[in-house]
Amino acid sequence: MVSSPHEAMHRIFQHDTKLFSRVSKVLGCDIPVPDSVTILPTDLTETGPVERRVDTLLRLDSAEHGDFLLAIEAQGNKNLAKPASWAYYTAYLWSKYRLPTALMVVVQDHATAAWAQQPVASGPPQLPTLTIRPLVAGPHNMPVITDPAEAGEDLVLATLAAITHAGDPAIGDILKALSTALRDQPEVVADPIIELIAQGLGKRSANKLWRNLVAVDLSFYKSDLAEEIRDEGRAEGSVNTYGTVILTVLEQRGIDVPADVRERIAECRDLGLLHTWLVRAATALSAAEIFADE
Template identity: 70%
Template sequence: MVNPPHEAMHHIFRHDLHLFSRLKDVLGLPLPDAVEAVVLPNDLTETRPVERRVDTLLRLDSARDGSLLLAIEAQGRKDPSKPASWAYYASYLWTKYGLPTVLLVVCQDRATAEWAGLPVSSGPAYMPTLSVRPIVVGPHNMPVITDPAKAAEDLALATLSAVTHAGDPDIGAILKALSTALRDVLENVADPIIEFTAQGLSKRPAQDLWRTLVAVDLSFYKSYLAEEIRDEGRAEGSARASADAILLVLEQRGLDVSDDVRARVTGCDDPETLRGWLARAVTAVTAEEIFAEE
């Protein structure tokens, strides 16, 4: 079923057409440096009434290695029927375009990623006719980017990191690094990154935390999400949202939150103080440490 996380996991490759080429160090593969990347139609439907669509299809052109097709699939769960579809995509694209095809599967959980990476063959085991083994991107091999400077070096990669690590215990630090990096970029650059990240984080509390960070750190942007959050903030109170985010980060990191800490956080209505506490909540060793500089 198509949903926001599904769309974000492959649309980020359309947004930044050279992102795949920059994954060579992450994936440990001799990927070509694409001179040009082109978004191709993703409709693989035949004349018979069976519709088949790969999520995203790119053609990567390299002066040294020629051209190849990159078929990108976002996979949210194990699906025994998928390997056959992937084999169809690869063979159809090879036939239609006469180019070698790479299949990239993007996942948000380790179990699905490990399943997607298993080789599957048609025909008996002793005589396989066609074998499918995608390249898989997921929480098992994507970098955990918690340094704002590193996030700023490659915003698309940082977004993919956040989306694939949506259920990671370090998601708070990952999202904080990304929101901090976005403060210093142009609005038209930041807007799609804000939206892709919001779409990709279906798993709460990551989604709630990102919305709060956008409201606090990126309140000057006018993206759809930022406007939506500001509307909610006017209705509910931004201080309460920030307090909830602080407690959420502390609890998700497994820290003990005493009644005194909870009361102090929820009783504060100063935005700058709450912003400081939220920043320290990402790395604090104890819940009380967020007040260390007070």
């Protein structure tokens, strides 16, 4: 199953199609900004039954420096079968479009970066007919941006850097710099970045930190993530209110409420069940009776 970090690591290049030129400078190959960039179909399936799809495919056109294709792959971990797939992608694209084809792999950990950087030849050692040597972007070479001013200079590049450093000990400072830099941005700029970062962090603990920063620093935005956080807050408030009312009803009726009952009410997050318990609390002869038939 494709993970949300996987999607964020390559879709960001669709969000800002000229991002690669800025990333290439960071990675030391300095590809000039193209005159235009076209997002191409990613389906590389032929008439046979095997389906093959590259993650993101761009055509970079430049009158001065020539045109070429850029295939972008997001890689979550080592996969020994991948170099063969990458070789297929680049050879097929080269053959189909008759354009030079480059491959960039985006990763989130040092071990995967070290593996992905190694050249792999399709032929035997004495005949390395086709060699795959992708450009790799990851925590080993992307900048750690903890200065809001620096993040604000190129928000999309800073976003990609944050995603590649999702497991870095400095991720808290990185995310805080980004949330600060986004405060003065219009929603049309901030919204996709907020969502890309949340997607790129996936299930890591840093995602909770980002959600907290969005809730506090960027509370005025109406992005999907911000609305989701607000909905969670409203639901949590309703849950807490129900729990308080149930205990109040029982106590006002002079019914003893043991610690285990209080704990069970406090831990419940089902509004429908809490409503049932509240109705029962009005007539129950003991606190335990509100849990009848459960």
